[in-house]
Amino acid sequence: MTKKKPEYPQEFRHRAVEMWGHWDGTQDELARQLGICSRTIRRWLRRTEAAQGVAEARRAGTVPLRDLEVQRLKRENAKLKESNAALQESVRFLAARRRSKQSTISSK
Secondary structure (H helix, E strand, O other): OOOOOOOOOHHHHHHHHHHHHHOOOOHHHHHHHHOOOHHHHHHHHHHHHHHHHHHHHHHHOOOOHHHHHHHHHHHHHHHHHHHHHHHHHHHHHHHHHHHHHHHHHHOO
16 A cells, blocks of 8 residues: 655645745755655755746747647646546446445345
């Protein structure tokens, strides 16, 4: 069984990335100070830097349309995967419900 990652509010993530800009220590020290895993702060920083890079490039008009399309498709794919998982769960629930009804009918 895999351990579920803790969910941090967007405000907390933003503040942590903002703190890094003024922090004199290491990322590990900042993570420890905030009570989070050092990999988590690294991931947030990478995502923020990537998002800022895309935003700056978009303003400068240097992001190829292909890259923007890939980003859009990745977001769409993630949404579709989430919807698919929800549908599969619904099918499992309905199938189990149907089986339980059939077993009560056949036992009468």
